Amino acid sequence: MKNNIYDNYCEITFDSKSENEGFARVVAASFCTGLDPTLEEISDIKTAVSEAVTNAIVHGYNNGPGEISMKCMILDGIFTVIVHDDGVGIDNIHRAMEPLFTTKPEMERSGMGFSFMEAFMDELKVESAKNKGTTITMKKRIGAQV
C-alpha cells in the first residue's frame, strides 16, 4: 500500500510467537517518537499493543503458528495502530469485551486485555467473526496536553 494520506505510515508482519510481543511494542513505541510522546503516552501505547498482539498469539492462533500484521500511522498528531490476525476470530464480541471475561482462565489470562486497551487508548474498535480473524483498531492523540 502506498501512503498518500498519512504523515507517516508503516506496516509490519511477523510470526505469531510470544517472543515477538516485546518486538511489536518496540516497533509501535519507536514509530511514535516523531510525535515527541511523554513517557506515559509511550507506556500506554506499549500496553495496548502488547494486549492486542498477545491476544492474536494466545487466542487468535491458539499459541500455534500464524502471521500477525500491524499497521501504524500518524495523522495530525493522532497515532493509529491496527493489529490483525487470521485466527479463530471472536464469536461474541460484546461478551469478549466485558471486564474479566476470558476463555482461557487455565492459561492465567486475566480477562483484562480489552479493558486495558480501552483505558490506555482514546478509541478502540474490534472487528471479528468466527473463523474470520480479528482486527483491532486503536487511536490515541499524542501530545494532547500541549
Add this chain to the structure above:
Amino acid sequence: MKNNIYDNYCEITFDSKSENEGFARVVAASFCTGLDPTLEEISDIKTAVSEAVTNAIVHGYNNGPGEISMKCMILDGIFTVIVHDDGVGIDNIHRAMEPLFTTKPEMERSGMGFSFMEAFMDELKVESAKNKGTTITMKKRIGAQV
C-alpha cells in the same frame, strides 16, 4: 508471505522519510534480541541497516516520496536483513561499491555506505538495475564467539 522456513521472520514497509532511519535501526536491532547479541553485534547491525535505508531514501527515491521494505529473518543463529526500494536503481554496481565513490558529494555523502555494510556484516549482496529499484541483502552470524 507465510514463514515455514525461518526461526523468526518479519517484514516491514515504511515511508521513505529520513525520520524513519532511526526507526528501521530499532526494528532490526530489536528483532535480533532473541539471539542474545553482544552490544558490538547490535551496533554493527544498526550501522549496516542505517546505511542501506539511508541510501534508499537519499539515492533510491532522491529524498522524495516512496516506500521502503525491510525483511528480517533468523535461521540457525544467522540474521538476514533485506532492504528494498523501488527507486532509480544503480547503473554500475561495481563502481557504486568502491570505497569513497558517491554520486551525491554536494549532499555530503561520504561514499562509505557500502564499505560500512561490508565491514560490519558477514555477507553483502547488491541487486539493482537502472530504474528497477535496489535490493540489499546482508547476513551476519550472531553470537559467533560462543
Add this chain to the structure above:
Amino acid sequence: MEREGEVFTSEEMERQRMDYIYMVSKGCLIISLNAELDHHLAEEMRHVIDGIIDKRGVYRIIIDFSKIDFMDSAGIGLIMGRYKKIRDYGDISIVGANESIQRILLISGLHKIVHIYENLNQAMNHQKGGHNEK
C-alpha cells in the same frame, strides 16, 4: 542444608538470568525482574515459581520491579495465579513499581490484595515486623 539467601545457579537459572533472578530465604521467595513482564515472560516464570513454592515451602513472595518499567495484563494474571496458590497461608508483596506499573496495579484492583512497598528493604523490614508480632 539451606544457606541463607541462597541463589540458584542451576543451568536452567543461568539461562534465565537475563530475564529474572530469584532467591529463597526462610520461606521467602524474592524475584527480581530484569525484563518486561508480559505474556512471554509470565509463561516462562510461572512453572518455575510454582516449583519453588512447592519444593521450598515458600509462604511469602516479593516481586521486585525496580529494574523494569513495563507490565501488561499477563503480569496481573501471573500475580493473581500465585496469590490464589498461597493466599491461605502467605502473601505477596510488590516493590519498586514505577508510575505506569502502579497504574496497572490500580486499574486491575491488584493493589487491594498485594502489599506494595517502595523498595526491597521496606518490604523485608515489614515482614520481620510481622513475624515478631506473631
Add this chain to the structure above:
Amino acid sequence: MEREGEVFTSEEMERQRMDYIYMVSKGCLIISLNAELDHHLAEEMRHVIDGIIDKRGVYRIIIDFSKIDFMDSAGIGLIMGRYKKIRDYGDISIVGANESIQRILLISGLHKIVHIYENLNQAMNHQKGGHNEK
C-alpha cells in the same frame, strides 16, 4: 555583547534541544549530541552549524558524543564537511566517543584529521595549552 559560554535559546534551538545542544565561547563551538548521529540529524545540523561558524567566527569545533552511542557514515560526512570548511585556520575535536563510534572513526580514517579526547575537560585543557604555546 557576547557572554562567555552563552547558550542559544532561540525558538529554533529550543525545538532542537532534544537532538543536540550547542554553545559558543571565544571562537570555540561545542556541540553536545543527544540523538543518534545519522543522515536525518546530520541534515538538520549542518546548516545550523555552518551559520554559527560564519556568524560567530568559530575556528574550533568540539563535538561531544558522550551521551550517544551511534553514528553512521552520514556523521562522517558531517564532520568531513566542517573539516573542509575550517581546516585552513581551525580544527575539530571529538570527545566521549564510545567503542563503536571510535571504530567508525578508525575505519573511515577520520581519526587522522580530527583530535580525539576522552572527555570535554581534556579537550578544553588541551586547547588552552595550544593557545598558550602560540
